[in-house]
Amino acid sequence: MATRRICIYGIEDTVVKQLDGFDVAVSTSTREELRTSIGAEDICALILDLDVHDAIDVIIESLEMKSHLAIVGVTGSSDVNRIIQAQRAGCKQFASRPIDRMDLTTALTGALQDAPAPAVASDVDSRTIAVIGSMGGAGATTLSCYLSMALAERAKTTALIDVDFEFGMVAKSWDLSPRHTIHDLCQFDVLDRQNVEDVMIELPSGVSVLPRPARIQEAQEIDEAALKEIVGLISTWFPFVVLDLPRRLDARTGCAIELCDKLIIVCQQTVAGVINAGRLTDGLLEFGVSLDQIEFVINRYNTKIHSVTEEQLEKRVNKKPIGLVPNHYKSVGAASDLGEPVATRNPVRKAISEIAAALVGDGSPGSGSRWMASLGIGG
Ligand SMILES: Nc1ncnc2c1ncn2[C@@H]1O[C@H](COP(=O)(O)OP(=O)(O)OP(=O)(O)O)[C@@H](O)[C@H]1O
Ligand SMILES: [Mg+2]
Structure with a gap:
């Protein structure tokens, strides 16, 4: 977000008030003032003096009041036990005295990245599906778009977020010329549903698109904390949120993968496709993603052209693909150039509808039908 509001406790140093991207909303010196400020102010982080006698109690009490607060402790002491106590109480990052502006900014940014997303009252039991x-x-954007349409057919609405902030083509796929983008959302100090709805473009299919930034330079201004907040907020009213990911494993993609219930890896029936799907899967498993969370789709499937089989992919990644999407270059390419979806009966669209059905659980093994039923949309 553009400027984040923070609170300080027991710190006089003016350096704290000069942190780029942060605004000291309140400066407190007593517990009473701090309690009132945490209760009343919309703040995302607390910087406190770790050397005051009640610092550990301050951390515990602040997190009891607002569990998503990012906490940074500032200390001039080298008492390791004190640091351990503070860490156990929930202080995520530390900075030493004399305070260095860059060092404190790094600590604050790190604490915000680790902090849980603020709890927002949710209207629905939402599911987030990321596609890479x-x-x-390989066809990640094509799959994201048609999957969103298929999910919207079931649940009436689906959000599609273009997370390929540099080169995303989601809006173009539907010939949209967005007036606002995800970058505009990052200019708000405090985000709410109305801000997000004003930026998303709702299509007749029920898919609401959150477009990538207009200018390529703006992409770098969206960090993972902003992405986490936006996805968290959107999933409070959309039953499905689809994230079209770039083919790049950076902090934002990592954050999107952590946020999703399912990650679909789109691969083609080529040696490179299978090798890279395997490499990506190995990396994700090492990163702590479970194989249950990952699904594989072979796109542009055509046994007349390619000799690599789905069994070879299965052998490499230890999982059967959830779907095979045929190669239909003429219709898909022309539709994408025109910014119109292919017809409902088109085999590409039909195959992706079946993937949607398998994902939400009608008919597929390990179905999520209970979850669909909880949405009141069958299963
Ligand atoms: N099943 C299909 N049959 C024929 N053409 C397809 C199919 N799926 C995708 N395409 C075409 O392949 C091209 C690449 O697809 P797409 O943009 O969806 O891939 P991507 O993985 O998102 O690419 P990028 O790496 O650039 O993000 C597009 O021209 C698209 O129209
Ligand atoms: Mg793409």
Whole structure:
């Protein structure tokens, strides 16, 4: 977000008031003032003097009041036990005295990244599905778009967020010329549903698109904390949130993968496709993602052209693909150039509808039908 509001406790140093991207909303010196400020102010972080006698109680009490607060302790002492106590109480990051502006900014940014997303009252039991290609042009955006339509057919609405902030093509796929983008959302100090709805573009299919930034330079201004907040907020009223990911494993993609219930890896029936799907899967498993969370789709499937089989992919990644999407270059390419979806009966669209059905649990093994029923949309 553009400027984040923070609170300080027991710190006089003016450096704290000069942190880029942060605004000291309140400066407190007593517990009473601090309690009132945490209760009344919309703040995301607390910087406190760790050397005051009640610092550990302050951390515990502040987190009891607002569990998502990011906490940074400032200390001039080298008492390791004190640091351990503070860490156990929930202080995520530390900075030493004399305070260095850059060092404190780094600590604050790190604490915010680790802090849980603020709890927002939710209208629905939402599910987030992220889509990534195992190779450039594998079909991740095509799958994200048609999957969103298929999910919207079931649940009436689906959010589609273009997380490929530099080169995303979601809006173009539907010939949209967005007036606002996800970058505009990052300019708000405090986000609410109305801000997000004003930026999303609702299509007749029930898909609401959150477009990538207009200018490529703006992409870098969206960090993972902002992405986490936006996805968290959107999933409070959309039953499905689809994230079209770039083929790049950076902090924002990592954050999106952590947020999703399912990650679909789109691969083609080529040696490179299978090798890279395997490499990506190995990396994700090492990163702590479970194989249950991952699904594989072979796109542009055509046994006349390619000799690599789905069994070879299965052998490499230890999982059967959830779907095979046929190669239909003429219709898909023309539709994408025109910014119109292919017809409902088109085999590509039909195959992706079946993937949607398998994902939400009608008919597929390990179905999530209970979850669909909880939405009141069958299963
Ligand atoms: N099943 C299909 N049959 C024929 N053409 C397809 C199919 N799926 C995708 N395409 C075409 O392949 C091209 C790449 O697709 P898409 O943009 O969805 O891939 P991507 O993985 O998102 O690419 P990028 O790596 O650039 O993000 C597009 O021209 C698209 O129209
Ligand atoms: Mg793409």
